[in-house]
Amino acid sequence: MSRRADQGESLERALDGGPVPHDEDTRQMLAGAGALQPGHQRSPARVQATKDAMLREYARAQNPPEAREDAGSGDGLDEPVIHREEVELPDGGQLFLADIEEITPERAETTAAHIARILESKERDRQR
Structure with missing residues (x-):
C-alpha cells in the first residue's frame, strides 16, 4: 500500500x-x-426563539395599537416649563439663561460671575 x-x-x-x-x-x-x-453549533431552540421574536415584531409593526382617547393627558409626559432669565454682565454684555429647573437669583449671579471670569481671562484659546 x-x-x-x-x-x-x-x-x-x-x-x-x-x-x-x-x-x-x-x-x-x-x-x-x-x-x-x-x-x-447553533442551538435549534435559539434559532426558533429568534425566528418567533422576529415574526412577533413584524406582526406588531404591521398592526400598531390604536391611539387612546386620553393619551397625553395626565400621564406625566406634558411639556416641561422652560425658565428663562436675562443677566447683565460687567462689561455690558447680556447673558441669557434657560433651564427646566427654576433659576434662582443666586444661581444667576454665580453663573454670570463665572462667565465674566472666562471673558476677562487673558489666556488665549490654544485650539485653532
Whole structure:
C-alpha cells in the first residue's frame, strides 16, 4: 500500500474519533481539517426563539395599537416649563439663561460671575 493511501486512512480514522497519527504530515492535515470545522453549533431552540421574536415584531409593526382617547393627558409626559432669565454682565454684555429647573437669583449671579471670569481671562484659546 502506498504511503499516501496509508496517510488518508489514518486521517479518516482520526477524523472519526480514532487514534491521532504520529507522522507529521497526517497531523498537519488533521490540524487543517480542525481549523475548517465550525467552532460552535447553533442551538435549534435559539434559532426558533429568534425566528418567533422576529415574526412577533413584524406582526406588531404591521398592526400598531390604536391611539387612546386620553393619551397625553395626565400621564406625566406634558411639556416641561422652560425658565428663562436675562443677566447683565460687567462689561455690558447680556447673558441669557434657560433651564427646566427654576433659576434662582443666586444661581444667576454665580453663573454670570463665572462667565465674566472666562471673558476677562487673558489666556488665549490654544485650539485653532
